[in-house]
Amino acid sequence: MPGPGRAALDGLDPRLPLHARLREVLVARVESGEWTPARPLPAETALAEYYEVALGTMRRVLGELVEQGLLERRHGSGTFVRRAKLDSSLFRFFRYGDPRSGTPAGRILSFDRAALPATAAEALGEPPGAASLHLHRLRLRDDEPVLVEDIWLPLPRFAVLADHHQDDLGDLLYPAYERHCGIVVASAEEILTVGTANAGDALLLRCRRSDPVVFIERTARTHDGTAVEWRRSVGRAADFRYRIEIR
Structure with a gap:
């Protein structure tokens, strides 16, 4: 048998x-x-x-x-x-300091419960206005602002994070998702567009309002394809570069 x-x-x-x-x-x-x-x-x-x-x-x-x-x-x-090494992918697009200096620091500016906006809800397969956790943070390298990020995490999947102090999350969020929630991010899709800085982004990025910026929208997924995170990152267009090797 x-x-x-x-x-x-x-x-x-x-x-x-x-x-x-x-x-x-x-x-x-x-x-x-x-x-x-x-x-x-x-x-x-x-x-x-x-x-x-x-x-x-x-x-x-x-x-x-x-x-x-x-x-x-x-x-x-x-x-x-395999753990997806996705955090470094954002920084291959931007010229800030020495890339060998390690992972840019993450400074969480706010971390609270919020209703999912329509764009995030669509990417996550959730109804608009559904409960979520919202992280607003600034990424820095050598004390120079790199990106402003808004990150949306659906509830109740990430509810345990609400019980942790934001300092417990660290500079890299995906290991924190795995450590605290048992959620492993395996892949992601990124969409890049160009626009102008709003007042809040301009203040954090130390640029002028309406300066050109690059928007990177990312949907992160687990191994079974479930969308578990949507983030919108903004960086100065003057510091943006795109490089790809074509064979």
Whole structure:
């Protein structure tokens, strides 16, 4: 009689090859949050034994998931669910100080409950006016303002953050989401547009009102595709650059 791992494989469409069914059940364990970036996956041999497949088949599927970017191998530590390295993506667009100086600091200006505005609600798949947490913060590098950010997090998914002091969140928010809420951000979509600074942004960015600025709207998603964060970042257009390598 097959064990629970093999039974999970046998319960899928038998027309699919074994490696495709194995891939499907492994991805499901990542998407469900059972496996997280904080701890390594079980050893390849243990997984092969659990699912009653050849070790070569297990290695092939895990290798495909590494190539896809769902998993990553850390030398000497094992295989982990991959954390998206999204925070640095914003700063590849802006010239501020020495990029080797590390992550820009985050100064939270306000952190409170608020109704979702229409744009954020649409991106998050929530009704306009739904309950959310709103973070308004300034990013700085070498004490120079880089970005003004407005970040919207749907409730009750992020309710536990409301019980923490804003200083507990740190400069990088995605590790805080994982640490406090068990939410792992896996991917994001960014839309860039150009406009002019309003009075509030101009004051924080130390530019003139109506100076050109770049808006970056980001929707962040978990491994199963659920939208969990929407943010709008604003930076001075004079400091903006776009670079991409085309092969």
